[in-house]
Amino acid sequence: MTQKAEDGPERGRDETPEERADRRWTDLLQELRVAQTGVQILFGFLLAVAFQPRFAGLSDTDRHIYLVTMLLGAATTGALIGPVSFHRLLTGQRLKPETVVWASRLTVVGLVLLLCTMASALLLILRIVVADEVALWLVAGMVAWFVVCWFVLPFWARAIGRRADE
Template sequence: MPQTEHGANRRRGRDETEEERADRMWTDLIQEVRVAQTGVQILFGFLLTVVFTPKYAELSDTDQTIYIVTVVLGACATGALIGPVSLHRLVSGRRIKAQAVRWASRLTLLGLLLLLATTSAALLLILRVATHDGFVPYLVAGVVAWFLLCWFGLPLWTRHRHTVK
């Protein structure tokens, strides 16, 4: 057991029941989802309006395809990130919160991946329309790499580095 500065042993982790842990993890998850939901809903809302602008008709077939793929990805991300709320509502009171937390966590991770794809596709479309330079795919790849580092690389490194074995 790890020792405090005075040499006394102390326990790591929390002393909680499975139900208490599930409650805590659910609260944490919902706070995280609120942030992602807001972002994806704003992005998706803006994406839905693009098709009704005069500029849309001027887009090349490739750019219109990128737009359609982006909207579909945005819809999927929205569904995945709102899914935990529906999941909770439908299983509430059934005494399966631990399982619900696991599934909600998976939906949230999927939603984050779809949000990454949506954001990347939207960035690609915007930069293709704003500039026709060949550096656009490299710029988008750099942003994707940055998102991957911030959203997955650093958290996974931190988990690996600081998990008690």
């Protein structure tokens, strides 16, 4: 029996809902490993910034940007580690398909927060390196690049896949 995709046409896999949930959970874990590693490294560097000698010389604006960046980094970490908590607290409750859906949603929230964290960190650094106006343009360009890579291309591929199935 072929299972339907989450919100699309039938696909070529012959698996039960539980098998599908197991496969999707394994895929999600692999994705989270990549994202969590990057976030942990970024957050670690951000934590160290406040202890650098030049930190005392930052303007009030730069300190506010740093504060926002730290909070975004902490929120990102929480969102991308959240699926682990979902899994651990719901294991054995026969809610694997629902767990995968919620963990997937939390991962997307984490990616959006990661985008914001990256933008904020870039703004902080680029304000020190180049003029403020240039920094804003560079950050806007990088945000656009991340949006294209992380969201536009996957949604575009999804739309092409749907059209091919019609």
